[in-house]
Amino acid sequence: MFxxxxxxxxxxxxxxxxxxGAAALFSARPAIAxxxxxxxxxxxxxxxxxxxxxxxxxxxRISATQWPERETVTNESQGLQxxxxxxxxxxxxxxxxxxxxxxxxxxxxxxxxxxxxxxxHFVHVRSKHANALPLIVTHGWPGSIIEQLKIIDPxxxxxxxxxxxxxxxxxxxxxxxxxGFSGKPTxxxxxxxxxxxxxxxxxKRLGYTRYVAQGGDWGAFVVxxxxxxxxxxxxxxxxxxxxxxxxxxxxxxxxxxxAPASLLPDEQRAYQQLVRTFKQVDxxxxxxxxxxxLYAIADSPVGLAAWLLDHNDADGQPAATVATALNxxxxxxxxxxxxxxxxxxxxxWLTNTGVSASRLYWEYxxxxxxxxxxxxxxxxxxFPGEQxxxxxxxxxxxYPNLIHYxxxxxxxxxxxxEEPQLLxxxxxxxxxxxxxx
Amino acid sequence: MSALSPKPRSTLDAxxxxxxxxxxxxxxxxxxxxxAVRPFKINVPEDALADLRRRIIAxxxxxxxTVTDQSxxxxxxxxxxxxxxxxxxxxxxxxxxxxxxxxxxxxxxxGVDVHFIHVRSREKNALPLIVTHGWPGSVIEQLKIIGPxxxxVAHGGDAADAFxxxxxxxxxxGFSGKPTxxxxxxDRIxxxxxxxxKRLGYTRYVAQGGDWGTPISxxMARQSAAGLIGIHINLPATVPLEVAAALAGGPAPVVxxxxxxxxxxxxxxxxxxxxLAYYAMMTARPQTVGYGATDSPAGLAxxxxxxxxxxxxxYGDEAENSxxxxxxxxxxxxxWLTNTATSAARxxxxxxxxxxxxxxxxxKTAEISLPVAIxxxxxxxxxxPETWARRAYRNLCYFxxxxxxxxxxxxEEPQLFxxxxxxxxxxxx
Numbered sequence: 001m002f003x004x005x006x007x008x009x010x011x012x013x014x015x016x017x018x019x020x021g022a023a024a025l026f027s028a029r030p031a032i033a034x035x036x037x038x039x040x041x042x043x044x045x046x047x048x049x050x051x052x053x054x055x056x057x058x059x060x061r062i063s064a065t066q067w068p069e070r071e072t073v074t075n076e077s078q079g080l081q082x083x084x085x086x087x088x089x090x091x092x093x094x095x096x097x098x099x100x101x102x103x104x105x106x107x108x109x110x111x112x113x114x115x116x117x118x119x120x121h122f123v124h125v126r127s128k129h130a131n132a133l134p135l136i137v138t139h140g141w142p143g144s145i146i147e148q149l150k151i152i153d154p155x156x157x158x159x160x161x162x163x164x165x166x167x168x169x170x171x172x173x174x175x176x177x178x179x180g181f182s183g184k185p186t187x188x189x190x191x192x193x194x195x196x197x198x199x200x201x202x203x204k205r206l207g208y209t210r211y212v213a214q215g216g217d218w219g220a221f222v223v224x225x226x227x228x229x230x231x232x233x234x235x236x237x238x239x240x241x242x243x244x245x246x247x248x249x250x251x252x253x254x255x256x257x258x259a260p261a262s263l264l265p266d267e268q269r270a271y272q273q274l275v276r277t278f279k280q281v282d283x284x285x286x287x288x289x290x291x292x293x294l295y296a297i298a299d300s301p302v303g304l305a306a307w308l309l310d311h312n313d314a315d316g317q318p319a320a321t322v323a324t325a326l327n328x329x330x331x332x333x334x335x336x337x338x339x340x341x342x343x344x345x346x347x348x349w350l351t352n353t354g355v356s357a358s359r360l361y362w363e364y365x366x367x368x369x370x371x372x373x374x375x376x377x378x379x380x381x382x383f384p385g386e387q388x389x390x391x392x393x394x395x396x397x398x399y400p401n402l403i404h405y406x407x408x409x410x411x412x413x414x415x416x417x418e419e420p421q422l423l424x425x426x427x428x429x430x431x432x433x434x435x436x437x
Numbered sequence: 438m439s440a441l442s443p444k445p446r447s448t449l450d451a452x453x454x455x456x457x458x459x460x461x462x463x464x465x466x467x468x469x470x471x472x473a474v475r476p477f478k479i480n481v482p483e484d485a486l487a488d489l490r491r492r493i494i495a496x497x498x499x500x501x502x503t504v505t506d507q508s509x510x511x512x513x514x515x516x517x518x519x520x521x522x523x524x525x526x527x528x529x530x531x532x533x534x535x536x537x538x539x540x541x542x543x544x545x546x547x548g549v550d551v552h553f554i555h556v557r558s559r560e561k562n563a564l565p566l567i568v569t570h571g572w573p574g575s576v577i578e579q580l581k582i583i584g585p586x587x588x589x590v591a592h593g594g595d596a597a598d599a600f601x602x603x604x605x606x607x608x609x610x611g612f613s614g615k616p617t618x619x620x621x622x623x624d625r626i627x628x629x630x631x632x633x634x635k636r637l638g639y640t641r642y643v644a645q646g647g648d649w650g651t652p653i654s655x656x657m658a659r660q661s662a663a664g665l666i667g668i669h670i671n672l673p674a675t676v677p678l679e680v681a682a683a684l685a686g687g688p689a690p691v692v693x694x695x696x697x698x699x700x701x702x703x704x705x706x707x708x709x710x711x712x713l714a715y716y717a718m719m720t721a722r723p724q725t726v727g728y729g730a731t732d733s734p735a736g737l738a739x740x741x742x743x744x745x746x747x748x749x750x751x752y753g754d755e756a757e758n759s760x761x762x763x764x765x766x767x768x769x770x771x772x773w774l775t776n777t778a779t780s781a782a783r784x785x786x787x788x789x790x791x792x793x794x795x796x797x798x799x800x801k802t803a804e805i806s807l808p809v810a811i812x813x814x815x816x817x818x819x820x821x822p823e824t825w826a827r828r829a830y831r832n833l834c835y836f837x838x839x840x841x842x843x844x845x846x847x848x849e850e851p852q853l854f855x856x857x858x859x860x861x862x863x864x865x866x
Contacts, residue, residue: 068727068779072619078786079725188503255686282714282721289711293510293743296729296736298499303729303736310725355499362509 041205046110046121048102048181050350055098058301058349062093065302080306080318088326089302092342098350101343104149112181113205115198118190121181122174123148124206127156129168133435134208135427136172136199140217140241141357142308143414144180146344148173150334150420155427166435167428174202176218178356180347185356191363192221193229200231209233212431216240216415218360227374235434236377236403238427240415243369244390244398245274250370253278266391273314273388274369280312287361297354304354305345313385313413321385321412334420371398379404379430381423385412404430472636477541477552479533479612481774486529489734489773493524496735508710511742520735523766529774532767535580543612544636546629549621552576552612553605553633558587560599564866565639566858567603567630571648571672572719572781573741574845575611577768579604581851586858597866598859605633607649609780611771616780622787623649627656631663640664643862647671647817647846648746649784652794658807667808667834669861671846672817674793674800675825676704681796684708696822704819707745712818715743719785727779737778738769746844749816760848795819797829810835810861814850816843835861 067086071078108123123145126132135155139147154161155169175182177190177198199222203211212235215223220241227237245253249271252260256278259271287294297304313319325336348354369388378399382389389407396402406426411419498517502509539554554576557563566586570578585592586600606613608621608629630653634642642664646654651672658668679690680701693701707713719726730737741747742765750760772778792799795818809830813820815838823836837857842850 066732066776068724068731068776069615070617071724072617072783078783079722080728081724085728184500185503186501280721282717283725285711286714286718289714290510290743292499292502292512293715293739294729294736295499295511295516295739296733299497299733299736300729303732306725306728310722352497352499359503359509 040114043111043113043205046112046181047106048110049106050098050102054350058346059093062089062301065089065300067302076316076318076323080310084326085302085306088305088338088342091338092301092305092346096339096342096346098343098346100339101146101346105145108149108152110181113202115201115205116194118177118185118198119183120174120177120198120202121145122172122202123152124170124172125152125156126170127168129158129165131166131435132156132168132170133431134172134203134206134211135169135431136174136203136211136213137416138174138195138199138213138215138219138222139176139179140215140219140414141179141360142311142344142348143217143417144344144347145173145175146340146347147414147417151416151424151427154420154424158428161424163428167432169427169431170208172203172206172208174199176222176357176360178359179353180351184353185359188363191360191365192218192225195222196225196229197231199226200229200234203233204231210235210436212236212238212434214238214240214427217413221364221366224372224374227376227378228372230376234376236379236431237374238379238381238404238430240381240383240423240426241386241413242378242380242382242390242395242398243367243372244394245270245369246371246394246397249394250367264391264393266389267393270388270391270394277312277314277387280317283307283310284361287358288364289362291355291358291362294355294358297358298352301345301349304349307354308345308348309341311413312387314387314389315385315412319385319413321414321418325418336414336418340417374399375401377401377403377434379426380406381415381426381430382407383411383413383415383419383422384408385410385418386415387413403433471545474542474544474636477543477612478537479541481529481533485774489770490524493520493734496520496733498735507748511739516735516739516742519762519766520738522762523734523738523770527763527766527770529767529770531763532577532770536576539580539583541612544633546632546636547625549608549616549629550614551605551608551629551633553603554579554583555601555603555637556583556587557601558599560589560596562597562866563587563599563601564862565603565634565637565642566600566862567605567634567642567644568847569605569626569630569644569646569650569653570607570610571646571650572610572784573744573768573772574648574848575768575771576604576606577764577771578845578848582847582855582858585852585855589855589859592852592855594855594859598863600858600862601639603634603637603639605630607653607781607784609783610777611775615777616783619787621784622791623652623656624660626653627660627662630657631660631665634662634664641666643667643669643865645669645858648844649794652788652791652800655800655802655805655809658805658809659801661807665807667810667862667865669810669812669835669858671812671814672795672844673809673811673813673821673826673829674795674797674802675821675829676793676796677825677828678796678798680704680825681793681798694822694824697824700820700822700825707818712745715740716785719782720789721786723779723782723786726782730778730782731776734769734773737773740778741769741772744844745818749843760845764848795821797825802829803831805830806832808832808834808865811837812846812854812857812861813838814842814844814846815839816841817846818844834864837861 070082158167213223220239223237297307328337415423501513589598644654651670654668730740847854
């Protein structure tokens with residue numbers, strides 16, 4: 001029996017089922033209209049329950065994996081090593097428990113609302129504190145809202161985490177189109193620009209008239225676009241993957257030229273880091289070129305896991321922080337763990353979003369780290385494991401209205417996931433003076 | 438039985454997933470020393486084929502592409518149709534019988550079992566020829582040229598044009614062994630092929646190749662392999678240095694003929710279309726690519742079909758057209774049954790340092806002094822102009838532009854391809 005190609009529907013994500021399971025993967029409670037009224041603006045509560053047979057099917061597929069032979073090297077230079085993948089797969093198929101993170105997700109207020117023809121899923125947690133600053137946080141690839149789960153409570157409930165009530169945020173965490181529980185676009189055009197406009201509509205729909213936006217990875221592209229679009233109500237953005245490279249330097253980078261001699265020492269360093277990054281992003285270039293060709297990651301859990309794990313950071317490919325996390329069973333300080341990595345991969349599997357998520361690379365035709373010309377207030381946190389350490393000089397030129405700039409001592413590309421306490425502290429500091437109270 | 442436990446495999450004990458029965462059977466070795474040439478038969482266990490069909494039927498599909506063309510990769514509907522046929526009506530046993538009707542051998546060279554087909558012509562003075570396939574191909578590409586080349590009289594040719602033919606599987610491909618250490622780049626494969634021809638007793642022979650077969654045949658020529666008298670290639674490395682620099686983002690070359698400019702612009706367009714992303718990906722991360730392609734038949738098929746050489750194929754929608762849907766599935770099934778998606782991809786990683794296979798300087802064509810023959814097929818990934826070919830190969834003995842055929846010329850146009858080889862090598866006999 002073949003699974004029929006799905007017919008796109010208005011609520012594509014609600015009908016999407018993984019594999020040939022008969023039970024619907026998602027359940028949505030009856031729609032309720034928002035304060036704005038109008039059927040198209042409805043904000044519907046959402047919860048998620050993976051059918052037991054979907055989880056059994058996943059375990060069955062992992063156990064039945066046909067493996068390639070071992071790599072011919074003793075390092076990661078050919079990709080994820082066989083022993084690493086087999087160890088992870090063994091745990092994934094046996095002791096890993098999706099229900100733990102599912103319960104965590106369902107304990108949060110989840111919603112779906114249709115924007116620009118697509119169902120957008122988001123977590124929305126209001127602070128109990130008056131004058132909380134609304135904040136929309138955008139994840140990246142190969143991430144999801146799973147990246148942000150650990151920052152929700154410290155941001156919305158600062159007094160429980162040793163901070164002041166005056167630093168409270170209301171938090172909105174959407175799933176990008178084609179990712180997680182959001183709908184999958186069935187036509188082209190859903191790049192960061194359109195997402196930026198959709199997020200502004202979402203914040204307006206939620207009744208926010210003064211808010212800030214944060215992002216890393218693709219989320220950084222989205223907040224840069226929001227900065228350029230400067231929608232009503234957006235006070236500032238925070239990025240942990242700033243796009244600061246001056247046009248002439250970017251041109252030299254793209255043609256693989258040696259670093260211009262005029263660069264300052266930290267600019268030289270950033271240049272060399274970017275040269276390295278551009279040698280490690282063939283996965284991104286592939287997804288930009290042929291995302292649909294990745295049929296294997298829809299059909300093979302291990303194929304999906306390897307594809308999602310083989311992105312780089314400043315310290316390695318796969319990212320050094322992720323490689324470390326694969327061996328971390330638990331963390332009292334909120335550092336990334338093996339279960340969190342599998343939570344994210346399992347979310348991609350259950351929602352069958354490996355290919356739809358990849359398509360974002362195809363959609364985007366712009367530059368990567370080049371300065372985009374954002375003139376609204378911008379806050380920047382530079383984590384040491386990020387692709388490059390944005391120098392203050394470039395950052396000030398790229399973001400002339402720079403309200404915060406800080407170097408952190410640890411953390412990599414997935415700041416919220418890896419170092420939630422540090423990122424939260426950065427967001428409190430960065431946005432403190434924008435608050436009205 | 439869990440497939441999670443790693444199991445070292447050689448070609449001979451390669452089994453599908455947890456299958457207990459050996460995939461391949463080798464007859465008794467004919468000699469006892471390390472240079473033995475052992476007859477070889479293929480006998481895929483029935484449960485391996487059943488497992489493949491089961492996996493095909495259980496395929497979990499992604500959503501449909503968001504465009505109406507191939508710009509995001511092989512479109513869902515076409516892949517689904519092909520895979521549906523693969524899981525129902527396709528019959529591997531036909532190809533297995535075709536392969537087994539040919540003389541197949543294994544011999545260990547430089548520590549790796551090399552599989553090859555070896556057909557001697559009944560004609561006297563047949564010219565020995567070693568033909569090398571590329572990625573994502575296999576010996577399946579060459580099956581249709583064996584008859585015309587070894588038995589020209591039966592195919593409208595002349596007895597004087599007969600060849601003895603040797604068709605090896607590249608290390609890591611098909612029925613050859615998978616290297617377990619690094620270093621199997623084109624130069625090492627070229628040395629292995631020279632040893633193979635020597636072992637078969639050939640002292641005067643020619644070599645042919647397209648795709649990876651071109652740099653391998655060219656390396657044999659560069660090394661002046663003992664007995665090699667000339668090569669024929671159909672993906673020649675002709676792109677001049679200044680044009681390669683322009684393709685890499687440098688200034689556009691000033692002096693180009695009209696024909697050269699058309700080729701140059703075609704290469705620019707191809708580069709921008711993302712058509713070479715698969716090449717970069719396998720060069721960088723073959724193991725990562727391998728996990729999905731090894732575990733998912735549909736994933737493997739789509740990964741193979743990403744090659745631009747398939748862009749013109751209709752996969753047998755018109756049954757009389759060559760190549761057929763069965764042709765493409767024979768090849769994909771061979772990759773599946775031998776579990777060679779990863780080992781085959783590793784050839785790109787091995788050759789990362791050499792640079793582009795179509796750039797003359799990268800392939801050191803100036804170091805070739807043996808005669809070189811070139812046939813340009815119009816639908817190949819680029820159409821090298823004769824002017825560039827003459828600059829790249831100082832002893833160019835034959836240059837011909839075929840009026841049809843593409844990247845997989847032997848597979849697509851076996852009669853035309855055979856005629857080209859006859860013409861190319863006639864003067865060398």
